[in-house]
Amino acid sequence: MRYHYLFFLFVLPLVIVSACREEPVARQEAPDSLLQEAPAPATKVSDPIPLPKTGAGSFENLVADFESKDRGIWQKPNMVISLLGDLEGKTVADIGAGTGYFTFRMVPKAKKVIGIDIDQRFIDFMDSVKVRLDERYRDRFETRLAKADDPLLSAEEVDAVVLVNTYGYIGNRVQYLKTLWKGISPGGRVLIIDFKKNNLPIGPPDQFKVALSQVERELLTSGFSIDKIDQDALDYQYIILAKKPLKPQKNTN
Numbered sequence: 001m002r003y004h005y006l007f008f009l010f011v012l013p014l015v016i017v018s019a020c021r022e023e024p025v026a027r028q029e030a031p032d033s034l035l036q037e038a039p040a041p042a043t044k045v046s047d048p049i050p051l052p053k054t055g056a057g058s059f060e061n062l063v064a065d066f067e068s069k070d071r072g073i074w075q076k077p078n079m080v081i082s083l084l085g086d087l088e089g090k091t092v093a094d095i096g097a098g099t100g101y102f103t104f105r106m107v108p109k110a111k112k113v114i115g116i117d118i119d120q121r122f123i124d125f126m127d128s129v130k131v132r133l134d135e136r137y138r139d140r141f142e143t144r145l146a147k148a149d150d151p152l153l154s155a156e157e158v159d160a161v162v163l164v165n166t167y168g169y170i171g172n173r174v175q176y177l178k179t180l181w182k183g184i185s186p187g188g189r190v191l192i193i194d195f196k197k198n199n200l201p202i203g204p205p206d207q208f209k210v211a212l213s214q215v216e217r218e219l220l221t222s223g224f225s226i227d228k229i230d231q232d233a234l235d236y237q238y239i240i241l242a243k244k245p246l247k248p249q250k251n252t253n
């Protein structure tokens with residue numbers, strides 16, 4: 001039991017810090033059926049989905065799940081981060097950062113990365129990793145305890161936002177995106193990655209997932225434009241890259 005505790009306190013943060021270094025990720029071949037999301041039934045923008053509970057299971061289990069060894073194979077974090085383009089001089093928010101799986105990988109590339117979560121345990125976890133970061137990077141990273149309906153960004157504070165495996169946890173998503181909009185600089189990007197609906201071996205049950213088509217509609221309704229949609233690059237997840245247009249269109253806040 002004592003060794004179990006020591007693992008989470010000392011060993012896992014070291015593993016996360018070392019994971020921040022660039023490592024080539026092995027290509028995993030998947031059957032074609034896994035690469036496309038099954039067509040979703042027609043839903044309206046406002047249709048709610050049942051919200052999964054993030055607190056289920058022990059915290060240690062959640063950490064082990066988010067940081068699982070095989071995740072690099074299917075998650076391809078370096079490829080995902082590269083979709084945001086050159087992050088030099090940019091401020092990035094990782095909303096629903098969890099253990100900081102993406103947050104810490106972006107720190108060496110960006111001017112600043114804000115690891116945002118609504119769960120104090122993940123904020124504490126990321127802060128415990130921060131003290132082990134290379135000194136050059138420590139000032140580029142901060143955590144922020146947010147509200148479920150507000151990421152608490154100040155006006156145009158960030159140039160890019162990442163939401164990985166988190167979108168489905170958000171309640172009134174169109175309203176949330178409109179609030180988020182205010183925190184993004186004109187021309188800023190929003191990268192949403194979530195699990196395809198297809199009863200896949202990895203990810204939550206289908207009823208907790210938001211269909212790609214619905215994410216797209218909600219982004220457009222909130223005033224974002226869509227830059228890229230990719231259902232092939234990741235075996236289990238879709239990728240959607242949106243942009244806050246330089247000239248605001250019809251975001252009615």
Ligand SMILES: C[S@@+](CC[C@H](N)C(=O)[O-])C[C@H]1O[C@@H](n2cnc3c(N)ncnc32)[C@H](O)[C@@H]1O
Binds near residue numbers: 100117
């Ligand atoms: C499945 S985890 C994903 C963690 C991380 N993005 C990753 O890919 O490893 C979902 C995270 O979102 C957080 N979360 C849930 N609802 C949220 C909200 N409304 N705002 C910000 N974070 C939220 C949870 O506390 C949890 O850390």
